[in-house]
Amino acid sequence: MYTLPNYLIPDVLLLVLPILVIGARLVCKKSSSIPWRLANLGLVATFILLNLIPLTNNSGSYFLSNWRVDDFGVLMREVFVLSAILGTWLAKDYFNHGADGKPAMMHLAEFVGTLMFATFGGFIVVSACDMLTLFLGLEMATIPMYALTAWNKKDQYGSEAATKYILMGSVATAFELFGFSYLYGFAGSIHFDQILAAVSAGTNPLLWIAILFIFCGIGFKLTLFPFYTWAPDVYEGAPSPVTAVLSVTSKATAIAFLVVLIYGPLAAIQEQVAPLIALLACVTLFVGNLGALKQSRLRRFMAYSSIAQAGYIMIALLGPEEMTKTAIVYYIFVYAVANYLAFFVFGVIGHYREESFDSLRGLSKQNTLLAVALAAAMFSLAGIPPLAGFFGKFHLFFSGASTGHYFVVAFAVLNNVLALYYYLQVIKSAWTDDAEGELSPIRMVKRQRFAIIALMVATLLLGVLPFLSNNVFTGFTF
């Protein structure tokens, strides 16, 4: 009898889960929270199962010939699932209230189901061993996001954002398919091993055209310069939990895609691609930082901040494989924690007032917990020690510097000063500006309080507790 390998259990669970959740929605009463609870339970179970998979072998375990589970894959899966859990928590409150002046939304169960499908897309990307699977994964991660962005049918900005996102996304897909087809033309195969063999044997312009187009395609999804322009509008228009998921899961999927590609089939020419990566990284983080300077709406601000973060992440790709993978997993993890912390705070505030810098005024006097959490999130995103964000960035820069790209690293750290400026703006609004008039009291439900405190503690301790950063990476050997 054929038995399923243990390492595939989380994948199968996550594939079945959304169907179960949507099924439960059909049998339960409309107002029942059973589907949501089921989704949560399933996601937490998946997260626990993922943590039980031992990280030991670097070559990974193959299932069929095009599905591979390696250490990087397992750790990225953990990030995806964590993001999904936090996303569903955010969604729960948003569905009850409909923050930021937008109408409340319907169909929580389907929403959560769709979110889980997007998460599964990320699973596919990190497991892919051929171009077709990789492409399927990327689309699987993206298409549900289009639907999620447009979820609130009554909100015209949401529809506009979704339209923009779909159009831009399809163009990106087209670019990517074009690049893939050239790659196939070059190597004569879609399997990574054979492409790697062909690339190792020698390069020609066909390969470079393919790489260029693939980078254009992924540039859209990773919000790299010059393809980042959709992000602020979509982040602004989408419902708040979707924005949070977009900024974490989508980004993580896109960066995982690049890692899989660059250290997989293109490993032989990684050093030749490095100048392109360095350039894209520097320009992106600079543009993102510049863009964030003048924002007054919180979510547009977060969009630009996440564009800049994409630039920082790219720097890690300059390093050798093990270091890069460690750096990226760690950074995405830390980034997810800080980003969700910020979105939870914005979410709570969004229930009572508009999501803008002005509405943060007087927060420190009104609710110290939220103000401290916001400061922790912002300082972590800005990369100020001893918060986790610093160690995350340190990993990225360490990876970049290990191959001698000191000037890229120097440019990035100098840009951090620019970034610090706008993160300070947020902190200033919350801590020093006085509110105009009387503020309506802010109430948090237990789940929100728990999430905010847990994420805040994680932001404070994730970097400095050695066993966290050391043990996560026992699978990777230097």
Next chain:
Amino acid sequence: METLLFNLIWLIPILTVLVCIPVPGSKTNVLKAIHTFSGTLVLALVGYLAYHLYTISGTPAHESAAPLLLRFFTDIPWLNAFNVHYIVGADGLNIFLLLLTAVIVWGGILVSYNIKGNQKVFFALIQLLATSVYGVFMSMDLVLFFVFYEMEALCMYLMIACYGSGRKDYGGKKLTLTLAFGSSMILATLFGIYFEGGVNSWSIVELSKVTLPMDFQMWAFPLLFMGFAVSSSLFPFHFWSPDGHASAPTAVSMLAAGVMMKMGAYGCLRIALFLMPEAAKIWLPYVVLLLIFNVVLGPFIALRHKDLKYITAYSSISHLGLIFLGLAALTPVGLRGASLQMISHGFLTGLFFATIGMIYERTHTRDITQMGGIMRKIPFLGVGFVIAGFAGLGLPGFSGFVAESNIFIGAFQQEDTVTRIVTILAILSITTTAVYILQTANRMLHGNMPAKYETLTDGCFREKLVVVVLVLCLLLIGIFPGWICDLLDQSIAPIFAKISQAAAPVVGG
């Protein structure tokens, strides 16, 4: 045992913050008592360790800490992913800087009893700031050092922006961003030092055993040195300090000018000069040119200012310039003078800002043109201010004299003509310092007193205690410089040995 106590220095402030979390913010007296106790405890601890280090000096230090004479040495692996270790230790220089910090933090807590706003958060931030400064002076691992070094920016911004006065957001941002700019230059270079050093270690001790490639040193040294110099307000990176100090609350000004600005100079000496002595020999003569602004123009600017904090800030800029003059001299006497100046200036500027803060609390102005004759009403604080001034202008008997004379002698031993010219200018600029300090004290304390100051009261016991302790520190170093110089010389010897061993530089190499 002492090693364990040594590690507690930076932990106690953090533990204090944790202890205070459950205390309700309205119980300010309990909070103040806890924080004062914690500050005193650390002060006693550092005092004991300094005494211990003094009594054991001469006996061999921990083997793995050689060539530096580090005591209380601890080395525990921390972040294995990039070979970061938790390495702390202290020699004579560090222990005095720690002692200085402990005194200033203790004083800072005592003078902040009447701070307006959320006192719970304020005291927590002071303790976190103290942690970061202690950490900097204790760490012997570059990453650990950097983590503590940058952490102070976080606390500093929140303290200035929330509890400061005047253009507090502007001042706070200017300070934080300029310091972050310096830190970013440092961070970029640290990666280079790690990878070019080739010993897979961030330990200052380990890295000091290798010679970094010359072409790397040539660009890394100025970046690292200037990165550190930003926090010590070396021209052209001095602009943050007047606005930052002016808008900060008293305790933060004391900490910023008294201790934090020394972190940069300390970094220059302990890391930049020590790890890249070859490049230091090439670049430092150029740094001397920058000092003309600090030591010569700084006092002139102070002369024109009316705001007490601006005057003190510019006087700090000029005094810190002298530290760099001592460093640039690259002679044992110069280095000793620089280290002494770090400690001496810490106490004197702490006293300056403490008395200014106390006077401001009473007069509600820092503009000297609006004051006059207040010496009659607040003689104790007035005398404290004048003593700080005297120490600042280098009156014999106070610590400033010992430090400055060492720097000038050390700098003059350097045969470079430019250094000698700058030294002469610096000596002459003391006259300007004397002018602005006497002028300020005269305008503020003597003459006709506006009627509104009739009700002023002199310092309370708590304030007097802070002033007395700071004055005693100044006098102690001034009158008995021998024992402190002995310890400093021992600590500087390895650094100077490294500098003198460095191959004669080839310019352009």
